[in-house]
Amino acid sequence: MTDTHEPRDPELPGRLLVVERDALVPLLRSLPDADFARAVEACPGWTVRDVLAHCATVLTRVLERRFEPGVFSPESNERDIADRAERTHAQIIDELERGMTEAGPVIAQAGGVLDMIALGEWVHAGDLRDTFGVPGAYAGPGTPHALALLAWVTREKGHLPVHADLDDVDEPLRLGAADGARPPARFIGDSATLVRLYAGRSLDGMSYELVGAAAPELNIFG
Template sequence: MTTDVHDPELPGRLLTAERDVLIPLLRSRPDADFALPAAACPGWSVRDVLAHCSAALTRVVEGRLEEGVFSPESNDRDIAERAEWTNAQVVDELERGMTEAGPLIAEAGGKLDALALGEWVHAGDVRDAFGEPGAYGGPGLPYALALLVRRTQEREHLPLHADLDDVDEPLRLGAIVPQRPPARYIGDSATLVRLYAGRPVKAGGYELAGAREEELNVFG
């Protein structure tokens, strides 16, 4: 894994890569699909997830990052404010945010990097709701993995060595703790993302030693 995890442009590249695959997918789906439940986000529909994502990026673009933003209450208000919008309007706002937010996230010096990673995870939630293959993958995956490494290191998360079936080099996530050997993960990268994002995973498709699944959730 050779992507520079300290590159300030990394979140913007992730958003751009995801925009180029997600927006055409959304524009190709009928309105009925936006009402599908997003299983990874209990109580939310696909449209709710997209409205939350578009609102969050618009706040970055417009500099509206007041105290309490991105709390559950703030997220609910953002979704409610878009209740009368068409699905196309929500997608338009999301496209604008994914296009314009990257440089502003870079200027924030790392404080908003997790937002870009969260947007990518939510895109996976939407694809998962649609039944699309490779929901938590695609061209943005290398950038997402690099941001995941960065986030686990900055939060001094538990150390983990990941041998990925679909990535040539292993990942070393979390803090360096001399007195604690790193946990070990063997499996595919999409399942690793699901574990760190607190999403459901299929039993038996991976190996995890030295840590419990719930300990990996970096968004909890």
Template sequence: MTAADTHPVRDPELPGKLLAAERDVLIPLLRGRPEQDFEVRTCCPGWTVRHLLAHCSAALSRVVESRYEKDVFSPEANDRDIAERSGRSLAEIVDELERGMTDAGPVIAKAGGALDGVGLGEWVHAGDVRDAWGEPGAYAGAQVGPALDLLAWITRDRGRPALHADLDDMDEPLLLGAPSGDRPPARYLGDAATLVRLHAGRPLTGTRYELAGATEAELDLFD
């Protein structure tokens, strides 16, 4: 965990490690669910679990194969990727996802930080699946520590507002974003999963937290 009094530095291997660790728990979960469960709606507007997994597998395949159209990862491109997989079986989509989670890490590591958000986004989407299915560990679980370290780096790299997070379920506080002499760090009190929800623009219904010095909209990385 990154201490609040230090500035995060990029670990090029971290996104790949996060993907591989998530793969080892997510893929067995997916393969153990009945087909009708993949028609459950997720928090991503218009997407079922199947749609979300098709998006995730397509995004990772693009990274592995270095296929980047002009509008890559735009809503329109995402819709095309999902439509292209509409005729595939669930097993084929999950197989593609597993390959992507295995092979994307080295490509992301060599990209100098430009693709680090893909690694974090895939982990967040795994939380979307758990959230849709009512599974424990959505936006938390065993990999929340590495995910928060990656979040700290990405928010700093993108120049987001500095945020000092005192986490109920972590031993150390966390500093996110880029410190500025013109603006003191905002402060967050709450659990790690809710902090992830805030930065990923996920629903906050049923959560409890305190946020001072920044708005929810300012924290949303994917807006």
């Protein structure tokens, strides 16, 4: 069983970003221009280009260590997207690629407070694949890193305890803070559906079992 009491691995967020870079960037560079205007269902009001601009900006902020008051609020995110309105699609992808390549060491040195950024970038990559109808949108080569990071983040956030039996992972996964105040909830399903639950994404057509908790309670981004 993967134990959430394992110490933080400072290199884990960077590994996740690099693995996802290698999976996502070639797909983005192959897109026709029209695809950048497609709406992203998981991010109401945003297009593919908007999501990419947001993801690129977040990582650039990490690299430049720019975290002014109100950063990452909805208003701040919209300003960041607007600031990139004159850039080409290729320039935004270049910025994203650089961030995914170089942000890992900065996140590692931050002591854990930025770890969730890497997880958010991975989830947004899934949002984009889902928009394009790519099978296994919230899965792929980064899944082992993402699950390990999810376990650590939910423990640090004091999230409710969950015992996850995953169809596509050999060992069960323990998430959240097992403080005895609440018995662990039980999840049975695949890892992509687990990610959807914790990211607050659509579960339409997903097959899973969740006992002892309601789906909205698992959302770490809400």
